[in-house]
Amino acid sequence: MTRIIMHGCNGAMGQVISGLVAQDPEAGIVAGIDISDTKKNDYPVFASLKDCNVEADVIIDFASAKAEDALLDYCAKTGMPVVVCTTGLSPEQVEKVSETAKTAPVLRSANMSLGVNVLLKLVQEAAQVLASAGFDIEILEKHHNQKVDAPSGTALALADSINEAMGGIYHYKYDRSTERVKRDQKEIGIQAVRGGTIVGEHDVIFAGKDEVITFNHTAYSKAIFGKGAVEAAKFLAGKQPGLYTMKDVIG
Numbered sequence: 001m002t003r004i005i006m007h008g009c010n011g012a013m014g015q016v017i018s019g020l021v022a023q024d025p026e027a028g029i030v031a032g033i034d035i036s037d038t039k040k041n042d043y044p045v046f047a048s049l050k051d052c053n054v055e056a057d058v059i060i061d062f063a064s065a066k067a068e069d070a071l072l073d074y075c076a077k078t079g080m081p082v083v084v085c086t087t088g089l090s091p092e093q094v095e096k097v098s099e100t101a102k103t104a105p106v107l108r109s110a111n112m113s114l115g116v117n118v119l120l121k122l123v124q125e126a127a128q129v130l131a132s133a134g135f136d137i138e139i140l141e142k143h144h145n146q147k148v149d150a151p152s153g154t155a156l157a158l159a160d161s162i163n164e165a166m167g168g169i170y171h172y173k174y175d176r177s178t179e180r181v182k183r184d185q186k187e188i189g190i191q192a193v194r195g196g197t198i199v200g201e202h203d204v205i206f207a208g209k210d211e212v213i214t215f216n217h218t219a220y221s222k223a224i225f226g227k228g229a230v231e232a233a234k235f236l237a238g239k240q241p242g243l244y245t246m247k248d249v250i251g
Helices: 012-022 063-078 091-100 114-133 152-167 223-236 246-250
Strands: 002-007 027-033 056-060 082-084 104-108 134-145 171-173 185-195 200-210 213-217 242-245
Touching: 002 134, 002 223, 012 027, 012 091, 012 223, 027 056, 056 063, 056 223, 063 082, 063 091, 082 223, 104 213, 104 223, 104 246, 114 152, 114 200, 114 213, 114 246, 134 152, 152 185, 152 200, 223 242, 223 246
Parallel strands: 002 027, 002 056, 056 082, 082 104, 104 242, 134 185, 171 185
Antiparallel strands: 134 200, 200 213
């Protein structure tokens, strides 16, 4: 059984993951880390990692970016594997993730959903056939009205995945209202919709002559990100130091 420390255990995603792991015979949360201990958990909760005296195999991090530096320092020093799910990291913290991976196994991805990461592979394969045949590529992403960044990190990851497969020949177009020109065949259009409580929806559209192929992923709850994080933790436990992604998890 994979023994997990839940970093940020009393946050929304920490509680989601706690519920998922409770039903997983291959994993168990042995300790939680949170400055607030207002929730009832089936495991001991510590204010910081330095206070934690419970042996574990891996940390799942779904906390605040403010707590990231201390987490990475701990993992770099101890070699503890960590699945970094916290968003909103500064460029310096992203660089620190890479530095930590020199002495500890670290997994970080733009999106923890297993489905999205399968989609990243599928659109690469599709692009190699369809883009080469002259199909135009558009990405449409939809999220709730509280999301402040646009386009989403997942939309950009999808565009990057396609561009990587095609040798980096594309540039990204976010707004066509500022100029009146024909569409460039070497562009990927990325548009964002914000409204209501949409958890997350991404469409990758390959539009050719007389036919359109659309790849769609719809998230109905945040639990999908928690499930991906748990699978990533089980994968990462026991690995050698290095920087891993969900691509490694799904093979």
